[in-house]
Each structure stands twice: as structure tokens, then as C-alpha cells.
Amino acid sequence: MTRIDSSKVSRWDLHGREHVVRVRRTGAQRTLSCDTCGWRRAAQFLPWLKAEEHLAEAHQATVDPTVA
Numbered sequence: 697m698t699r700i701d702s703s704k705v706s707r708w709d710l711h712g713r714e715h716v717v718r719v720r721r722t723g724a725q726r727t728l729s730c731d732t733c734g735w736r737r738a739a740q741f742l743p744w745l746k747a748e749e750h751l752a753e754a755h756q757a758t759v760d761p762t763v764a
């Protein structure tokens with residue numbers, strides 16, 4: 697079984713560096729914040745998808761360490 701940590705999304709980039717976007721609940725919304733660059737965004741739906749998009753676009757980090 698895969699363990700899912702719903703409070704953060706982490707991906708590795710091509711250089712093996714880990715990038716983490718944290719997901720915080722704020723009322724009905726969730727707030728995303730990136731440890732690497734300080735990017736922040738509120739997302740009501742699919743915050744993890746938005747986090748993955750940011751990691752891929754901003755950091756070219758697309759490798760899911762929990763899948764490897």
C-alpha cells in the first residue's frame with residue numbers, strides 16, 4: 697500500500713534535489729507554499745494537482761519519490 701502524506705507534495709528534479717510544496721488547510725480553502733522559492737497560492741480544488749504543476753513548471757521536478 698502506498699502511504700499518502702496529504703500535507704505536502706514532494707518531487708525530485710533531474711539533479712536529484714527534493715522540492716516540497718506544503719498544503720495547509722485554511723477554512724474552506726487550502727493554501728500551498730513552496731519551500732524552494734516561496735511561491736504561494738490558494739486553491740479550493742485539487743491543491744495537490746496545483747502543487748505538482750508548480751513543481752514541474754518552476755523546478756522541473758517531476759519524479760515522485762513515493763513511486764520510485
Ligand SMILES: [Zn+2]
Nearest residue numbers: 730732733735
Ligand atoms: Zn517553487
